[in-house]
Amino acid sequence: MEHAFVPVPGGAGKPYPPSRAGKPVFLTDDRGPVARRLARSLSDRGFSVVLNCLSEEPVPENCRKVRIDPLDQEGLEQLLRGLGPETCVLHPAPPPLRADVALADDKLWDRAFREGPLAALQTARAAGNALRGGSLVFLGDLHAEKPTGCAFLHSLGCAAVQMLCREAALDFAPKGISCHYVQRGVMESDLSNRNSRSNLYNEPQLQYPGRRLPEAEELAGLLSFLFSGEAALLNGADLRADGGMSLYYGEQETGKRPEGPADPEVPAPFLHGDPRRPSPKGRTALITGGGKGVGAGIARVFCAAGMRVCIGWNSSRELAEKTLAEIQAMGGEAFLYRADVTDRAQLEAMAAATAERYGGIDVLVNNAALQPNLFLHEYDEETFRRVWDINIGGYWRALQACLPYLRRSRSPRVVNLSSIHGKRPTLFDPGYAMTKGAIRMFTREAALELASSHITVNAVELGGCRIEGKTGGFPFKVRRLPEIERNPGHPLGGMCDPEDAGFLALYLAGEEASNITGAGIRLDAGSMLV
Numbered sequence: 001m002e003h004a005f006v007p008v009p010g011g012a013g014k015p016y017p018p019s020r021a022g023k024p025v026f027l028t029d030d031r032g033p034v035a036r037r038l039a040r041s042l043s044d045r046g047f048s049v050v051l052n053c054l055s056e057e058p059v060p061e062n063c064r065k066v067r068i069d070p071l072d073q074e075g076l077e078q079l080l081r082g083l084g085p086e087t088c089v090l091h092p093a094p095p096p097l098r099a100d101v102a103l104a105d106d107k108l109w110d111r112a113f114r115e116g117p118l119a120a121l122q123t124a125r126a127a128g129n130a131l132r133g134g135s136l137v138f139l140g141d142l143h144a145e146k147p148t149g150c151a152f153l154h155s156l157g158c159a160a161v162q163m164l165c166r167e168a169a170l171d172f173a174p175k176g177i178s179c180h181y182v183q184r185g186v187m188e189s190d191l192s193n194r195n196s197r198s199n200l201y202n203e204p205q206l207q208y209p210g211r212r213l214p215e216a217e218e219l220a221g222l223l224s225f226l227f228s229g230e231a232a233l234l235n236g237a238d239l240r241a242d243g244g245m246s247l248y249y250g251e252q253e254t255g256k257r258p259e260g261p262a263d264p265e266v267p268a269p270f271l272h273g274d275p276r277r278p279s280p281k282g283r284t285a286l287i288t289g290g291g292k293g294v295g296a297g298i299a300r301v302f303c304a305a306g307m308r309v310c311i312g313w314n315s316s317r318e319l320a321e322k323t324l325a326e327i328q329a330m331g332g333e334a335f336l337y338r339a340d341v342t343d344r345a346q347l348e349a350m351a352a353a354t355a356e357r358y359g360g361i362d363v364l365v366n367n368a369a370l371q372p373n374l375f376l377h378e379y380d381e382e383t384f385r386r387v388w389d390i391n392i393g394g395y396w397r398a399l400q401a402c403l404p405y406l407r408r409s410r411s412p413r414v415v416n417l418s419s420i421h422g423k424r425p426t427l428f429d430p431g432y433a434m435t436k437g438a439i440r441m442f443t444r445e446a447a448l449e450l451a452s453s454h455i456t457v458n459a460v461e462l463g464g465c466r467i468e469g470k471t472g473g474f475p476f477k478v479r480r481l482p483e484i485e486r487n488p489g490h491p492l493g494g495m496c497d498p499e500d501a502g503f504l505a506l507y508l509a510g511e512e513a514s515n516i517t518g519a520g521i522r523l524d525a526g527s528m529l530v
Contacts, residue, residue, distance in 0.1 A: 042090075
C-alpha cells in the first residue's frame with residue numbers, strides 16, 4: 001500500500017502516513033526521561049498524547065496531563081473509553097529499584113510487584129475491556145532476557161510483563177487489539193545502573209556497532225509503526241530495539257599470537273565409574289513442595305542416590321506422608337516439614353531444622369507453586385498477588401532462608417522448577433505464565449549475584465508432567481480445535497514423569513554441572529517442537 005508521506009513538524013524530518021495524525025496515545029507512566037522524551041516525540045509526529053503524570057517533572061507542552069493510579073483498573077478503563085476504542089496504550093517499565101537477591105526485603109519486594117507486574121496486569125485488563133482495534137505496547141528493556149547484576153526485581157518484572165504481552169496478544173486478537181513488547185537498549189539515563197557484576201553498563205557505547213548510545217526519540221519511529229494498525233502480523237512479538245547491542249561479542253583479534261609458554265594441560269574430567277568422581281551420597285537437599293507431584297519425584301530420586309532430604313509441604317499431609325513412606329521403604333533418609341512459602345519465618349525455621357538435623361544444606365530445590373487456570377479477564381488483584389507470592393516470592397524467600405547454609409557448603413546448588421510457559425503463553429493462565437517468566441530472570445540474576453560464593457543457580461523448564469493433581473484442584477482449560485491435532489503433542493511418546501525432573505535436578509545438583517549456571521533446561525518430551 002502506498003502512502004502520500006508528508007513531513008512532521010519537529011519530527012526530525014520523519015514522515016508518517018496522514019491516517020496516523022491525531023490518533024490518541026495514552027502513556028501510562030511518565031517516570032524516567034525516556035518516557036517523557038517519547039511523549040514529546042510521539043506528539044511531534046502527530047499523535048495526540050495523554051501522559052499519566054506520576055512524577056513531579058514538567059509535562060511536555062504538546063501533551064495532555066492526567067493523573068490516575070496505575071492499579072485503578074476501572075479508572076483506566078473509563079479514561080480509555082473516553083479516548084476512543086482505537087486508542088494506543090504505551091506502558092513503560094518503571095525505573096529499576098536497586099536491590100540484591102540476598103539482601104532485599106519484603107517492603108521493596110511488594111513495591112516492585114505493585115509498580116511492575118501488577119500495574120501491567122491492570123493496564124492490560126483495562127485495555128482488553130475498553131479497546132476495539134487499538135494497540136497495547138509494553139516498553140521494557142534488555143533485562144527481560146539479560147540480568148542486571150544490581151536490580152533483580154526489575155528483571156523479574158520485565159520478564160513477567162513479556163509473558164503478559166504474549167498472553168494478551170492471544171486473548172485480545174479477536175477484538176482487533178495488537179500487543180507488542182519492546183526491549184530497548186542502554187541509553188544515557190541508564191548509566192547509573194553500572195555495577196561490578198555485569199559489563200552491560202561499562203562503556204556501553206562501545207558495545208553498539210555504531211559506537212554511540214541511542215536517543216529515546218529514535219524509538220518513536222518504531223512505536224509509530226506499532227500504533228499505526230499496520231503491524232498486525234507482529235502481534236505478540238518481542239522486538240529487540242537495541243541497535244545490535246545484544247549481538248555484540250567482541251572484536252576479532254588480529255595479528256599473530258605472541259610467542260610464549262605452551263598452554264597448561266587441562267586435567268581430564270571425571271569419567272563415569274571413576275573412583276575420584278564425587279558422589280551425591282551424604283549431601284543434603286531441601287525441596288519446597290516436595291510432598292507430592294514433581295517435588296515428590298525429585299525427593300525419591302535424590303534419596304535413591306543417597307542424598308538426605310527435607311520434604312517441605314503445606315497443602316496435603318496425606319500425600320507427603322505417602323512420599324516419605326516410599327522413600328523409607330527403599331532405604332532412603334528424609335523427613336517432613338510443613339512450611340508455607342509465603343511465610344518467611346516458617347521457611348527460615350525449616351532451613352534451620354534441616355541444617356540442625358543433617359549438618360547443613362547443599363542443595364535447594366524450589367518447586368512449590370500454584371496454577372489456578374484463570375483467563376486474563378478472570379484474574380483480580382488478590383488472586384494475582386497470591387500466585388505471585390507463592391510462585392516467585394516463595395522461591396526468593398526460600399533462597400534467602402537457605403543462603404547462610406549454602407554458603408558453607410563445599411558444592412552449593414540451587415535448582416528452580418519452572419515451565420515452558422516461561423517462554424510460551426498458556427492462554428488459559430496468564431498469571432502463572434508471568435511467574436514462570438519471572439523465574440527465568442530470577443534464575444539468571446541469582447546466578448550472577450551468587451557466583452562469587454560458588455553457588456550455581458539453574459532452572460528446569462517442564463512441559464506436561466503426570467502428577468496426582470494440582471494444589472487447589474483447579475481444572476485445566478486448554479482449548480484446542482481437534483482439526484489441528486494431527487500429530488502427537490509429545491514427539492517422544494508422552495508426558496514426563498516426576499522422576500524425569502528428578503534425574504535432571506540430580507545432575508544439576510552434582511559436581512558434573514559445576515560450570516552450568518543461569519541456565520534454563522527444557523524438559524518437555526519435545527512438546528515445544530510441535
